[in-house]
Amino acid sequence: MALCCGLVSEKNVPVPLKSICVQLQVRGHVSSVRATLQYVNEEERPLEALFVFPLPAEAALCSFSASVGGQDIRGELRDKQTARDEYDDGVSAGRQVFLLEESDQSADVFRLSVGCLPAGGAATVSFTYSTELTVEEDGGLRYCLPAVLNPRYTPAAATGVPQVCSASVIPYSLSLTADVRSSVPIARLDCNCALEPLQFLDPQHTHAQVSLSAGHRFDKDVELLLYYVDPHQPSAVLEGGAATAPAGSLMADPLLMLSLYPEFPAAVMSSLTSHGEFIFLVDQSGSMDCPMHHGEGAQMRIESARDTLLLLLKSLPLGCYFNIYGFGSSFQAFFPQSVLYSEQTLQEALQRVKLMRANLGGTEILQPLQHIYSQACVPEHPRQLFIFTDGEVWNTRELLDLVRANSSSHRCFSFGIGEGASTALIAGMAKEGSGHAQFITGSDRMQPKVMQSLRFALQPAVEELCVDWRLPEGVAVELLSPPVRSLYQGQRALLYARLRGQSSAESDGAVMIKYKLKDTPVTNQLQFTLTPAGDTGLTVHWLAARTLIRGLEQEERVGGAEAEALRSRIVELSVECGVSSTHTAFICTHTHSGETVKGPLLQRNIPVPQMMACHGAPRRMMCAAPMARCSSRALPKMVCDSAMSPSRKLKSARVSHHSVPVGLVECDSASTHEPDLRQDPLLQLVSLQKASGSWEMSSALSAVLEKPEEELRKHTPPQADGLLWATVLSLLWLFSCKLQDRVEWQFVALKAAAWVRAQNQAGVAECVRNGNLLLDCQLTAETLGI
Incomplete structure (x- = not known):
């Protein structure tokens, strides 16, 4: 069970967060997500709250707003230190203020500070981010709404102490709706949580909506898997610029997003x-x-x-x-x-x-x-x-x-x-x-x-990859994505490019991806239109800006004389495009009433849904610690020290303002869990294979095949030795009994087939015939690769 060492209210309710509402828009291979969080201060005194939550690492956080007392306040991007100072000044002055920022240490963690909520007061905050959907091995596109912020272990040499928001009880609810549009038909949508029936909104099945079933508890990640018809079809999306953006800026120019699925030659990929x-x-x-x-x-x-x-x-x-x-x-x-x-x-x-x-x-x-x-x-x-x-x-x-x-x-x-x-x-x-x-x-x-x-x-690695554009006269292109350094069969490459100028004649362009595979030249070509398809939003612009910002952040960390100039460029680009970075933060300040919040300010940490992984395991405990809001405040000694071995005890430490996120402190002692020796038959068979790829006849192999060892030995073909016979039997069992798991044993079988071919024994055909009779299957030597 979790030991809660942090502050709790008199009613033992540690959270003023009441609900989360998520609206997901999917457009082909990318998504835009708007999340709305509602807070209510049920305490008898003013409240300062801190909510730490995960987002996808490459997400482009592109807007933040708050609603207090019926007034909407739009967040503005500032240099991070400037925003922090403004937040602290606002809290000190008793103003209701909100600060949303990316962690200094990890790009997938954000923290929202909610300052000066008066007793009985309510506030709603909303933020929007865009992200690319990841490609699964079966061709599905994955969107994940993370509910879990796992314990982030801080090495002993690092400053600060990792902290937790214990969430043995998650007192807030989640609602999620998804709107999916694509240029190709939608085949299906799967989820690890209960969904309402998928509704198609057009005859072509290119537009659909779905939502989580009512009563969903946000106690695990919500994973959506989206499947398109012909998922490996390359595509191009041209997004028009923002009409209100300054001329010549990134947000004003049209941007192109290419989704490429390289088709590698089968002969090359089979080697x-x-x-x-x-x-x-x-x-x-x-x-x-x-x-x-x-x-x-x-x-x-x-x-x-x-x-x-x-x-x-x-x-x-x-x-x-x-x-x-x-x-x-x-x-x-x-x-x-x-x-x-x-x-x-x-x-x-x-x-x-x-x-x-x-x-x-x-x-x-x-x-x-x-x-x-x-x-x-x-x-x-x-x-x-x-x-x-x-x-x-x-x-x-x-x-x-x-x-x-x-x-x-x-x-x-x-x-x-x-x-x-x-x-x-x-x-x-x-x-x-x-x-x-x-x-x-x-x-x-x-x-x-x-x-x-x-x-x-x-598989062979891609070499000498380059991008070649074919554009009409008067149109120039700037590739915003970093060089593609790896490509794999069945994987997607997303490229962002900026178009400048226009053509009076032609309205189409093309891009060619050229590379070498095992000295074999390969070219993939994709054509696209130079005319934006109506109001396409700004998702592509935000993702392209995030790509540029990430590249600049990497250059800055290398150091050198250009570091300060790179930092300035990051802040400039972040503010210009409205996309957060490691050096910027969103700030909202409510000054409508002109009244200040009076009285002692309570502090509350808002728990992230946490998987209590080892329920009932006394050897591991999870402990909560309050967040220090000022550098002069020290974290209390963790009460779980007594449960730990001396070498793993946590030390109390001072934490500077904004230095460490709320995370989980794990008290690990040596595990006494013994391995589960029970294996499924597939793993048992695999464990018996030799490094050469062969099997030998044994009682363990007969147990997997579910045939007496004596019967197996009795049917050994006269022209085959025991190794050949056992290896052919094993291959027959894999192809007849475990074909649905072929991806797991494919290399085991390839190595076994190569070993059989290398033996060049005359009894292979008879081994296959006898094995088919024993195992009640009908497979050929060609099917087995021998």
Whole structure:
């Protein structure tokens, strides 16, 4: 259970937030979201409240307003320090004031300060943000409304103490409606929460609306998966500029958004490399000893990670190198350096995987990453880094800078485990490392998503990518998106471009994406119109501005003489486009009545919905701490210290104004949870495969096949040895009994088929015939790839 150490009201109600209303507009591959939050001060004294909440890391926060006493107040973007000073001055003067800002440490966390609500007073705040929809492995477009702000572990060397808003009870409700429009028909819309029936508003099924069912409790992320007919169709959206924007500004010019799905040659994509150095970095912090979801039969996160490592290790090709690191407050490497993949090293690694526990304390990714990058790469074996974590860190920007600084030496594939994993961290590491990010939430299985990323890592990399424009005379283009450094089969690339000038004759343009795959030149072309399609809003402009701002923020963090000039440019662009940045904040001040709020000011933290992951587990507790509003106020000693081992006790610390978000302080002690030795038959079969790709006849294999070992041995073809017979049987079982899980065992089967072909034995055909009779199936050698 959670220990609530923070301030609560006399009625034991810690929150003045009453409701959240979300209106979602989807236009093709992007969305615009308007959220409205209603506050009521039920205290007997004036109130100052702080609400910390997550948003997608790449979201463009583009408007903020408040309504007090029937008067609407539009927020204005200011330099962040100026806005903070204005907020503090307003609170001191007793004015009702609101401040909305992005965290200094992580781009996916925002904080809303609500100042000077009088006793019995009410206020409504609204903000709007735009974001790109992420592409899932099945072609669906994912929108996530995050309800969970996971504990963000702060390394001991960092200043400040992470804090929590405990939410064992979430006393506010959520309503959500979605309006979807597309140039192609909408196939369906799925959700992890109960929805009202989807309503199509036109015969072509290109316009639909849906809403959450009444009575929804905001106790988990809301995930919508949108499926279009022919989802890989490239598209272009031309958005007209804002009529009120100054001429020549970014917001005044038309912007083009290209959605590209490169089609790679099948012959090239079918060839998987046998080279590479594969490094697996696995979170073993205490928070990994939590369930993957809150339904029945949920695995613990560390158990799912162990099963996934088994599949990964068995799927690696012969001839590669590999290593595994576990990390928490410290880190451990399986081998001093990456080792050649062989039966001996595979078995040694598997034995250590079985012993992995969520017992390494807090979550510090920085040190193991620094160590990995300090290791020399294996010549002729491109480094592929796989990172598994539930994303509970707070030095996000420092980590991303490290990955970016080493981007030329590796590709980074990241996996966010469980609801609330930081999108800034998970998506950011993959983006900076030219890899791919996956999020495993709800009842998702980790293994299929990880196997998709492994396929990306084994496929040829895109080289010499360039963008070539074909525009009529008089029209110029400026590409606003950074260079595309990685492309994978089935993945989408969104590009933003600014158009200037106009043509009196032609009204169409074209763009060509050119690159090389394994020395094979490839060209993808897309045509588009130069005439905006009516009132398209400003979503594309906001996202393009956010792209430019993010790029400038990265340049600024590199430092150097240009840092101050870059900071000024960020603030200028942010204010000009109305899109927040790390250096700006929205400020609203209510001065209508001219009256000041009098009396002592109470402080309240508004809890973010928090998944209480380890219900009833006495070894882990979650503690709440109040936010210090002034640098002269110190945080109280955490009452959970006595429950922790001496090495993990938290120290009281002073927190400067606006320095640390409300997060979760976890009191991790060594986990005593034993691994679940029960495996499904697929994992049992995979665990029996040798590094070479073969199986041998054994009682364990017969148990998976559900046939007596004596019967299996009796039907061994005369021209086949035991290894060949066992391997063909295993392939037959996979294709006949586990075809629906093929994405998980595809590389296991490819390696087995390659081994069978290499044996060049005459008994293969008879093995297939006898196996079909034993397992009651009808498969051919061609189907098995042998």
